[in-house]
Amino acid sequence: MSFLKFMMKKKELIPLFAFVGFAGLGATYMCIYSLFKTDVIVNRKKNPEPWENVNPYEPQKLLTIHQKWEPVEELKMVKQLTK
Template identity: 60%
Template sequence: MGFFQLLMKKKELIPLVAIMTFAASGASAFALYSFKKTDVIVDRKRNPEPWETVDPNVPQKLVTINQQWKPIEELQKVRKATK
């Protein structure tokens, strides 16, 4: 007995299967999206400070409205002093 034959026999399972399929595909898509982003730390040994390579001109959110980036003077001074 195949999966689709079981669904045709027990029609009350169709909404459950549809919702679970949608949730699993959404979770998988979000996981792939998260690993693609530069601000997610997956391997700290090869890149211990990944936030240093983030391009400030590229939005890091799903929806960005009127984002403008300006460097903070104090932070730039500290960064130059520690390097």
């Protein structure tokens, strides 16, 4: 029996399959989206310390509402001392 025939016979399962399909697509999208973030390491040999290249002015959260990003002065001082 094909999937469409099964769905026509059991119409009450249509919302269930829709929600499960939507959740699966959302989870797949978030996995792919997370791979392109700056804090995720995919290739450690090419860039072993990616946290050195993070821009302090760029927000690293998924959602930011009315928040200013300013660098921390102490971290700037430590970075200058370690160079």
